[in-house]
Amino acid sequence: MRAYKSKVVTPIRLPDRDEREENLQQAGYNVFNLDSDAVFVDLLTDSGTGTMSENQWAAIMKGDEAYAGSRSFERLQSAVSDVMGFERIIPAHQxxxxxxxxxxxxxxxxxxxxxxxxxDTTRAHIANNGAEPVDCPRDGALGDEDEARPDEDDSAFAGDLDVEKVRELADEVGAENIPAVLVTITNNSLAGQPVSVENVREAREVADELDATFVIDACRFAENAYFVREREEEFAGESVADVAREQLSYADALVMSGKKDGLANVGGFVALRDDPELDGLHAKARERGILYEGFTTYGGMAGRDLEAMAVGLREAVEESYIEDRVSQVQRLGDMLAERDVPVQRPTGGHAVYVDAAEFLPEIPPERFPGQALVCELYREGAVRGVELGSFAFPETDRPELVRLCLPRRTYGADHLEHVAETFEEVAERRDAGEVSGLEIVEEPEMAELRHFSAELRPVGGSEERKEQGQEQEATADDD
Incomplete structure (x- = not known):
């Protein structure tokens, strides 16, 4: 049962089939290039796309827009301290x-x-600063090709860091060349799977062994804490708020997008533990914050945005909110599984992940089955998801996943039903041999970010023939 009711509504429309076809072609078969008005159910991301509460909107009216010494910054700092246990923060625009x-x-x-x-952005920022990002997921976290997909009994914390792989990396490259150990909670790139507190403790230990800074990407910390409470025996019966503080307490630093579990439409921050050994890092990060984001007490955000995030952080660990949030994602996963859509189980806290390689087995990896599925979902129902496979992560060994990311407190049961029905229609086209693979025709220099702006075209199948016919018609008209 939903823990809230609607107070403000936004009209949406379902474009007709011809319009969707034209939109897809004009977008270069990249749904990032679609106008939001052309999308009926938008599951591209949960980042900044959710619905704020009445208390957040009320807090906006108290925004202190002072350049320095803003009261709104103090309220955000207090919320971070109370909810996450960190005293020193450097705000950023996201x-x-x-x-x-x-x-x-x-x-x-x-x-x-x-x-x-x-x-994607974590990998890009690390690479952009000259370092090598190295993935160290748990072996078989999402199942090997020859194994069944993990079920809810043997995959409780499939998002965990493999600390032995970190030690092996240190042996190979030298501990002195590993300045930081990172853990992302929940593990977004690995089907939104959670990370246990025990694993975070192990990550803390290996970071100490390497004399490295231990960083948690905490943008979905509350959702992760909910899964810990439900699945990790030590924390059974604890509040989500208490679990969150315990899990984050092992980190030296946090990176936070307030557009996720800050429940805000913009904003983020770096938080550092109040430890003299981190003073140098804090000073350097503070200087970069001023250079790239703005003065330390606003960091690229208006005071009203600081206020909204301060309230949102506290709401994110409320039991009624977090239970409703996670259960809605689970409902969508169940609806798709009932229709034989190969979804990653158990579902994560913010999104349902579909195995596009299994759903579209006739499309080889080099023709981007995940992106093909994303395009078909838009074609059949104006549903926008995002590919997180070989198109988004080139030169990595990632599964061909499509993420259906639910904005917080935004869609209802009828929208979820529309998504499920759209998958049924895509399956009919697949079975009729009408789904084409894709090839890239234009992409940016930074491969880590190509899925945001690259353009593609169909390869093989009815779509390529259709485009060729349209091109021939256009040439004839010109003649």
Whole structure:
């Protein structure tokens, strides 16, 4: 049962089939290039796309827009301290701004940075500062090709960092070349799977062994804490708020996008533990924050945005909110599984992940089955998801996943039903041999970010023939 009711509504429309076809072609078969008005159910991301509460909107009216010494900054600082246990924060306009601030101060040429699995902007910021991002997920976290997909009994914390892989990396490249150990909670690139507190403790230990800074990417810390409470015996019966503080307490630093579990539409921050050994890092990160984001008491955000995030952080660990949030994602996963859609189980806290390689077995990896599925979902139902496989992460060994990311407190049961029905229609086209693979025709220089702006075209199948016919018609008209 939903823990809230709607007070403000936004009209949406379902474009007709011809319009969707045209939109897809004009977007270069990249749904990032679609206008939001052309999308009926938008599951591209949960980052800044959710619905704020009445208390957040009320807090906006108290925004102190002072350049320095803002009261709104003090309220955000207090919320971070109370909810997350960190006293020192450097605000930023969003999570990738915070990544730029911290990783620019922490890593340099020749470094290696292990993580349970790097997400796109994390990988890009580390690489942009000359370091090598190294994924260290748990073996078989999402199942090997010859194994069944893990079920809820043997995959409780599939997002964990493999600390032995970190030690092996240190043996190979030298501990002195690993300035930081990262853990992302939940593990977004690995189907949104959670990380246990025990694993975070192990990560703390290996970071100490290497004399490295231990960083938690905490943008979905509350959702992760919910899974810990439900699955890790030590924390059964604890509040989500208490679990969150315990899990974060092992980190030296946090990177936070307030657009996720800050429940805000913009904003983020770096937080550092109040430890004299971290004074140098804090000073360097603070300077970068001023250079790239703005003065330390606003960091690229208006005072009203600081206020909204301060309230949102406290709401994110409320039991009624977090239970409703996670259960809605689980409902969508169940609806798709009932229709024989190969979804990663158990579902994560913010998104349902579909195995596109299994759903579209006729499309080889080099033709981007995940991106093909994303395009078909838009074509059939104006549903926008995102590919997180070989298109988004080139030159990595990632599964061909499509993420359906639910904005917080935004969609209802009828929207979820529309998504499920859209998958049924895509399956019909697949069975009729009408789904084409894709090839890239234009992409940016930075491969880590190509999925944001690259353009593609169909290869093989009815779509390529259709485009060729349209091109021939256009040439005839010109003649």
């Amino acid at each position: 999570g990738r701004g915070a990544e730029n601030v911290l990783y620019g101060a922490l890593v340099e040429d020749g470094d290696y940075v292990p993580n349970n699995t790097h997400f």
